[in-house]
Amino acid sequence: MIKAAIVGATGYAGQELVRLLLRHPDVELVSIGSRSYDGQPMKDVYPLYEHITEDICKNRTVEELSEISDVIFLALPHGVASQEVNKDILDKCKIIDLGADFRLKDLAIYKDWYKVDHGAQDLIEEAVYGLCELHRKEIKKARLIGNPGCYTTCSILSLAPLVKNHLIEENSIIIDAKSGVTGAGRNGQLPYMFCECTESVKPYKVGAHRHTPEIEQELSLLGNEEIKLIFTPNLVPMNRGISANCYATLNDVGKQYTEEDLTTLYRDFYKDEYFIRILESRIPDTKWVKGSNYCDLAVKVDQRTNRVIVIGAIDNLFKGAAGQAIQNMNIMFDLPEKTGIDLITDYPV
Numbered sequence: 001m002i003k004a005a006i007v008g009a010t011g012y013a014g015q016e017l018v019r020l021l022l023r024h025p026d027v028e029l030v031s032i033g034s035r036s037y038d039g040q041p042m043k044d045v046y047p048l049y050e051h052i053t054e055d056i057c058k059n060r061t062v063e064e065l066s067e068i069s070d071v072i073f074l075a076l077p078h079g080v081a082s083q084e085v086n087k088d089i090l091d092k093c094k095i096i097d098l099g100a101d102f103r104l105k106d107l108a109i110y111k112d113w114y115k116v117d118h119g120a121q122d123l124i125e126e127a128v129y130g131l132c133e134l135h136r137k138e139i140k141k142a143r144l145i146g147n148p149g150c151y152t153t154c155s156i157l158s159l160a161p162l163v164k165n166h167l168i169e170e171n172s173i174i175i176d177a178k179s180g181v182t183g184a185g186r187n188g189q190l191p192y193m194f195c196e197c198t199e200s201v202k203p204y205k206v207g208a209h210r211h212t213p214e215i216e217q218e219l220s221l222l223g224n225e226e227i228k229l230i231f232t233p234n235l236v237p238m239n240r241g242i243s244a245n246c247y248a249t250l251n252d253v254g255k256q257y258t259e260e261d262l263t264t265l266y267r268d269f270y271k272d273e274y275f276i277r278i279l280e281s282r283i284p285d286t287k288w289v290k291g292s293n294y295c296d297l298a299v300k301v302d303q304r305t306n307r308v309i310v311i312g313a314i315d316n317l318f319k320g321a322a323g324q325a326i327q328n329m330n331i332m333f334d335l336p337e338k339t340g341i342d343l344i345t346d347y348p349v
């Protein structure tokens with residue numbers, strides 16, 4: 001059994017990890033980490049664990065956990081993980097960080113967008129960007145994973161086949177994405193309270209969201225050219241889900257592809273990917289990926305404007321956080337990739 005620990009286990013992403021890891025057939029959950037609920041049973045924090053686990057939340061350091069764990073999941077606010085992880089710890093166990101500290105390869109970009117100092121600069125090169133469908137080979141050998149952001153997972157998977165095949169004008173990408181409110185975490189801030197965010201769709205951090213450089217980094221790597229894009233996030237009054245509408249101008253090569261050709265190209269690109277579903281007769285809808293690790297994608301061509309529109313949908317807490325983190329763990333420990341995360345959505349919910 002793989003001994004797994006979670007730090008930040010009572011936040012939304014951490015709780016999703018607890019829920020999934022308790023049912024993972026190859027995992028023993030050795031620590032449910034929390035500072036604010038230290039000493040309290042997890043079932044008192046989240047009553048869904050009544051009769052499921054008697055485990056008590058404990059405030060343990062990453063250093064302490066590295067002595068008893070094969071893998072530690074960090075579900076902490078950005079800036080915290082890099083203060084906790086070091087080379088000695090990585091000699092003892094693997095780390096999967098759900099936050100942003102180990103995603104960006106350029107320290108200046110990290111500082112610029114996150115406004116904090118990075119506490120483990122010597123680990124940035126070693127860290128692997130854990131987007132499983134694109135970095136599986138490196139993930140297999142990795143000791144430290146920067147698990148991708150929720151908006152970024154959906155956006156990169158939506159655009160990767162076009163960028164890799166050089167079918168669009170590289171600086172024409174516009175992503176308009178929507179997130180459920182759990183994307184903001186369980187921190188009780190005013191804008192995320194029911195009366196503040198219900199009955200409204202709210203664009204925020206327009207032209208300034210920190211997932212922009214993460215998407216640019218990965219698409220630039222994939223296309224082997226520098227890509228700059230526009231990313232606009234929107235808060236929508238639902239619990240879970242990311243929907244990304246991605247627009248780009250087809251270049252001279254791309255223009256020769258019909259919608260059918262592009263759908264076939266997407267099918268080929270993701271042909272071995274269990275968790276990617278390319279849709280033909282409908283448009284992805286967050287409802288059908290909720291509570292699952294699936295990413296649904298559809299490609300449309302607007303011939304009048306010569307633009308391609310790719311629509312993606314994922315569950316922010318599942319494929320966008322905990323599910324993908326476990327997918328990474330499965331790859332790192334040579335387990336079948338879907339172990340413990342092969343769920344389909346509840347319906348109706």
Ligand SMILES: NC(=O)C1=CN([C@@H]2O[C@H](COP(=O)(O)OP(=O)(O)OC[C@H]3O[C@@H](n4cnc5c(N)ncnc54)[C@H](OP(=O)(O)O)[C@@H]3O)[C@@H](O)[C@H]2O)C=CC1
Nearest residue numbers: 008011012013034035036075076099150183185186316321
């Ligand atoms: N929510 C989402 O959809 C997604 C989240 N992520 C990332 O995952 C991480 C966790 O997000 P999420 O679960 O939403 O956030 P939450 O705010 O819900 O949870 C974060 C948890 O971290 C702990 N924590 C807070 N501050 C500190 C600190 N200074 N030191 C140690 N522990 C701290 C808290 O628990 P306690 O105080 O009890 O220890 C808290 O419950 C973030 O980096 C987020 O960006 C990534 C993708 C999607």
Ligand SMILES: CC(=O)N[C@@H](CCC(=O)OP(=O)(O)O)C(=O)O
Nearest residue numbers: 098099100149150179180183184
């Ligand atoms: C709705 C909402 O507020 N979403 C969060 C997404 C944060 C998140 O998940 O952060 P990382 O993916 O970078 O870890 C935001 O826009 O800041």
